[in-house]
Amino acid sequence: MTNVKPIPDGFSTVTPYLIVHDGNAVIQFYERAFGAKEVLRLDGPNNTLAHGEIVIGESRVMLANEHPGMGALSPKSIGGSPVSMLIYVPNVDEAFQQAIDAGATEIRPVQDQFYGDRAGTLKDPFGHQWTLATHTEDVSQEEVERRFAEMMKQAGGSESPS
Template identity: 55%
Template sequence: MPSQPTAPADASSAIAPDSCILPPGYHSVTPYLIVNSAADAIAFYRHAFGATEIMRLDGPHGKTWHAEIQLGNTRVMLADEHPELGFFSPQTLGGAGVSLLVYVADVDAIFAQALAAGATRLRAVQDQFYGDRSGMLRDPFGHVWSIATHIEDLSTEEICARSRALLSKRCKSAINN
């Protein structure tokens, strides 16, 4: 079994918590999406999620080298795939290796808006055991998004108890079928 990496002595300093070292508009972690057709992706994210384009740097051969959009309080970077540099989109790879979770004020409205803009429903919007109302979709560029509205504050113990109850029901249902 491979050994597990160890955290630095002061793990809290490993990720930049200090706003003075972050550029304005950024957080410690910024998603960077590789897509086929960044221009189309930006248009989709604008229509589906209300994103605002911050910047776009076009490179040779009609490809976007780098672009940034704003979704709520989060900056998201994206670029066209560049196989020669080892950057591939989920469509080229045959699936997404990561998903994104976006909190919104009205999950039902934004989810419907994203579907109307061309997303594909993976899981319908429903109340979740952990206190969110959420659904999951795939955008036309292969990225998976969970859209959620937080509806209930729960303790870790409450979430664990609900999870056990849910899994117990699913296991019993599977056995009986």
């Protein structure tokens, strides 16, 4: 019996798999916006993306065109996505602007966060949300909790953290 790794090289324990409306356009956008590199493409009928894999930084992301018959629908078909991806980058301000220039839409501007990141959130043209962040401060759990409580107190407890 061969000794096969339970997690293949290049993968993490959790690997996102995005269902998209137009896989070819999505890959091109992620290359421009996030510096993604395509590592695998399996084309389906009519030049659709049956399965693709890209690498952003050190993380692999899988994606495929939607397939309604299998219950695989894109944000475009369901009117949005309840999932948000997080990308850590060396310079969030530059990376955020690069994504905006590529066609993303700002949801929350880049700003310093109570938990030690400088981060902003955007939506790609295909309906997926992405938070881009640079870690700027190591903050203990106790300090995060204190800052969060203070932020909630100042906001009257009615707003969720950004």
